Amino acid sequence: MPSLPFNAFVVPVVLLLGSNVFMTFAWYGHLKYKHAPxxxxxxxxxxxxxxxxxxxxxxxxxxxxxxxxxxxxxIQEIITLVVFAGFSAWYLGQPLKWNHYAAFVLIVGAAFLMFYEGPGAAT
Incomplete structure (x- = not known):
């Protein structure tokens, strides 16, 4: 089986990052404009x-x-959390606290398990 180019793995992640930036603004950007109809x-x-x-x-x-x-x-969920964390602090002025960071570390650990195939996994 031929190996896939690096771009095959990277381009979807970059597109997911961009899409999450748009979606975060769509879902939460209006919170700065609560007076708008x-x-x-x-x-x-x-x-x-x-x-x-x-x-x-x-x-x-x-x-x-x-x-x-x-x-x-x-991957999409991890990107969503990273984008939202930055958005919350930068755009909404609601910085993260220690417990948010701790929860994020646990979620990243769970994501690692999603990709982990374990010893002796079929290649």
Missing amino acids: LLTVILVSWGIAFFEYLLMVPANRMGSAVYSVVQLKT
């Missing part, structure tokens, strides 16, 4: 989410060629 923020969020889909769908399509669907979803 709800219908307006819903429509703006849908508009932002369109760009998220332009990245997420190809990321999943390409990523499923090199990752299992469970691994792909795990």
